[in-house]
Amino acid sequence: MNSTWHEPTLAAIHLWAVVPALEPLLANDPAAREVAGPSPWALRLRIAGGPSATVRWDGKRMQVNSEDLAPVDAVLTFLTPSHLNGMFLRTPGAIPPFTLRGLFRLEMTRRFQAVMDRLESVLKPGSPAEDTLRAPAMLRLAAGGLRALSAYDQEVRSEMARMPRGLAEFVVEGINCAAWIDNSTDPWTVGTGRSKASPDVRITFRDSEIAIAAFDNRLDPNAALGLCQVRVDGCLPLAEALNHTLERMQGYLLPSQSHAIPQPI
């Protein structure tokens, strides 16, 4: 209802949430590894004067890092956040990025696009992909999205001062899948796996199906808690604040429930 389409926030979601969701996808999905190819490649997407994301594929494992500024094979540069968003959203008439380096950029771009296509097919609502594949990717997407909103979304930033602060851990039972968010930093810090410190609140999804329903915004939160499909241990206000922020992020990614995930070219 009150979701404002803010281009810098959406661009940060693309770079810090959507692209990093490739990490668990490539780790768990042989089909994605197949399209990524056997050879290593590294590519950076950056907005001039703004955030970036560096994607490194070593033939077996993919790493995405927003702080990594080491040399890569190709740098795709966008002039503005909306320039980048146009590519991800496949906006008609969108201008392609400027490629600053990379003899093999066409091949790399093709492979990058192929794994992003695979990510979309896995994440879209109603996807036939196995929940064990979808849940880790969605959890990574959610964590990265929260970080993006904490950095760029004005409504979230204005609420941050009033929010409970602490470390939250999200766990999906039945599969080895967890992520954490520390909202005491600015922007929030996120990571995958169990948190190293004792969390202030732990949100546990009973299984991957419940986790996916939650991330798809299909879950009735109070009913899920009452049915013990989701368990919240610890600081409930922190969980509520993060849930509200997550709902706002879903407003960016699913503004009309018409598309699940932005698309690269």
Add this chain to the structure above:
Amino acid sequence: MPSHNQYKQSRSLFERAAAVIPGGIYGHTTPANMVPGEMPYFAERGSGCRYWDVDGNSYLDYMCGYGPIVLGHVHPEIEEAAERQRRDGDCFNHPTARMVELAERFTGLVDFADWAVFGKNGSDMTSWAVQVAREHTRRKKLLMVRGAYHGTHAWCTPGKGGLLPEDRAHIITFEWNDAASFESAVKIAGDDFAAVIVTPYHHPLYTENLLPAPSFMQTIEASWHKRGAVLILDDIRAGFRLDLAGSHRAFGFTPDLACYCKALGNGHPISATAGRASLKAAAGRVFLTGSYWNGAVAMAAAMKNLEILERDQVPAHLEKMGRLLADGLVSAAERHGWKITMSGPPAIPFLTFNGERYFYQNQAFSVEMAKRGVFFHPHHNWFLCAAHGPEEIAETLVAADEAFASMKAVTQESAAA
């Protein structure tokens, strides 16, 4: 181990509820706010200061329906008065004489009140009072304490769904017990300062309850009088548990309007707003009604309830029992190595574990107490009622002693793990 903590029927009912009711159970009684799966979801019956859940477990009740039960569940005198009226009818084309009688008794009891109106819920009253203040002052800005609860309407709901920025366009928040913050809010309001709404003490969820600091209310009082604004006291939660003349009496200030609900009808649906004569004309211009708001049964129950509260000096009894409970809980905790704080007025206490910001301990303690037949909420202040006597407090403290001991063991095991 006691035989409690069997919640099969609660869970089964909730599964049915979740299929046909959003949230399964919505609002403040949602299991989401307690410890889901380890506390009851549905009640069956009550008597005095005990109730039974749908699984047949009984509890000493320290929530009292989240406040309305001030004398005890199914109080015989209240129910007799209600039943007498019920036989004559409840919902008519007109109010009954009960409305006039209740307004007379009510204004005779609340010390500043020159008039009274009645509704069904707290939110009815706080929202209407804000309208009256705006009508009286012809101004827009409403000051309220950050984190305070004043009901479910759009201007004050703690929920997030379905709201527009316009709903709160004229709300300015300030910090509890911070006179400078209040003055800053007054400056922002400027010449458009219509009203300030406060609770007699600060009782948000998930934290210690905070009494007003010395002179805090008086600072506010001086400020609003100087600026011609209206002070609205939201006495929904505490009203008639601390002082029958109104909770403001306990803290040394006097409002212009005050809203009541919970303890007014001992479980019968009724709420009220009391006001000064100077606001009566404005009150008459703000439309107020509801399909069941003239219901005579609840008014008859409220009449009898106010009579008993006065006759039995219930607030004094609640304070005495509350102190007994609080002192006993602190001692029991200390015996097992826990440091706790009991905050809020004794009649409406809340327990927190010192240095604990996670609520893990509150949740564990409430679960252990529920197993032992005592219902404490882990995140919301508790309520005492007149049916709590020394025997019930003693029974509670025995359970608490076991619960604290059990928690210690659980925590040590967790640490080892």
